[in-house]
Amino acid sequence: MKDILIISNYYPPEKGAAANRIEQLALKLDQNGYSVSVISPLPNYPKGELFPEYKGKFSVTEKIENITLKRLWIYPSNSSNIFKRIVSTLSFSTTLFFYLLFAKTPQKVIVQSPPLLLSFTAVFALWIRRKKIILNVSDLWPTAAIELGVLKKNSISHKFLRFIERFIYKKANHIFGQSNEIINHIHSIFPEKKCFLYRNYPDHFIDNVLQEKHNSNEPIKLFYAGLLGVAQGVFELIQELDLKNLNLELHIFGDGAERTEILNYLNHNPNAKIIFHGMLERNVLHETLQNLDIALVPLKTRIYGSVPSKIFEYTALGFPVLYFGGGEGENIVEENNLGWVVPVEDFKGLNNALKQISEVGKEEIQNMKKNIFLHAKSHFSLDEQMKQLIENDAF
Secondary structure, three states: OOOEEEEEOOOOOOOHHHHHHHHHHHEEEEEEEEEEEEEEOOOOOOOOOOHHHHHHOEEEEEEOOOOEEEEEEOOOOOOOOOOHHHHHHHHHHHHHHHHHHHOOOOEEEEEEEEEEEHHHHHHHHHHHOEEEEEEOOOOOOOHHHHHHOOOOOOOHHHHHHHHHHHHHEEEOOOOEOOOOHHOOOHHEEEEEEEEEOOOOOOOOOHHHHHHOOOOOOOOEEEEEEEEOOOOOOOHHHHHOOOOOOOEEEEEEEEEEOHHHHHHHHHHHHOOOEEEEEEEEOOHHHHHHHHOEEEEEEEEOOOOOOOOHHHHHHHHOOOOOEEEEEEOOOHHHHHHHOOEEOOOOOHHHHHHHHHHHHHOOOOOHHHHHHHHHHHHHHHOOOHHHHHHHHHHOOOO
C-alpha cells in the first residue's frame, strides 16, 4: 500500500469548493490503492468559529470513508480585522510546523496552496524532513491579491509574499496547477520545474438530469451557489442586474463576508426578483438545483490563473453556464459550448445577455442541459484525469 499525506486548510464537514476538491482528491487516491491521510485545522469555515463537536479540543484524529484525518488546533476567525486574520493563520501554521517536524508522516506529501503562508510553513518543514513535496496550486498568490486590490504592488508585504511563493515552487518536487495560466506562471520563474495540469473536475454525474422537468410557464431560473466573498463580487453584481421586465429570476445559495450586505439590499428591494436561500448541505443543494436552469459564475475582476471550479461542477449536473469572470474560464466555456460568456465587469453586456437568455425559452434550455451534461460526462472526468496522472508518476 502506497502512503500519501495531504495538507489542506479546508476539509469537510466544512463546506465550499476548496474543501470539496481536497476531499475528492483524497477519495480518488484511496480508490486507486493509496493509503491516504489528511492534515487540516479543526473545522471552522466559513463562520470563523469551531464546529460544536470540535470545541474544547486541541487535536482530533478520526477516520472517515477510509481517510485518516488529523485535525490540529487553530484560533479561528473570519474577522475583517487583518490582525485577527493573521493570528488565525499563524496559529494553525505554528501547530502544523511542529507536528510535521516531529510526527511520523508519509514520505509523499501533497500541499495545498493557497493559503500562501500555510503552504510555506508546510513546505519548509517537509523540506527539512526531506519529504517528497507535491504542491497543488489552485490560485496564484500574491498575484491574485494585487488584482483584487487587497495588496499594493511592490509593497513590503507583496515582496515578502513573492519570496514565499518562489520558495515553495523551488522546493516542490513537482507541481499541480489548476489552469494553464498557473503552469505558465510557474515556468516563467522555474522553466525546468515539472508541472501537471490538474483541473478541479467533480465526481458527480446525475443521469436523471436528462429527464424532462421544466415547466414552460415558470420563469427561467438562474442561480449562484458558492462563497459570498470579495473575489466573487455577488453584492455588486445584484445591484447592477435589471430583471424587472425579463422572464428571469436569480436564486442565491451560500455564505460569506457579503451575506449581510446582500440580505440588506434584498430587504430594501423586494421586487428585484432575487431569492436568497443561504447555505445548504451539498447533497441537499444538488437536489434543490434540479429545479433550476442556468448557473451564474462570476468573478469581481479578471484573476490571472483562476478557473472557477463551478464551471465543471455545474456542467456535470447539466447546467448551462453564464460566465462573467474573464481569463481561462472564458476559453473553457466557449470552446466546449457550455453557455454564455460576458466580459468581466461589463454589467451592460451582462444585462444584454440576460435579455437574450430570457427570450430563449425553457424548452431550448432543457435541450442545452442534455447536451452539456453529456459533453461534461465525457470531457471532464476526474477518474480519467487521475488515471493519467498516476500513469505519469505524478503521485
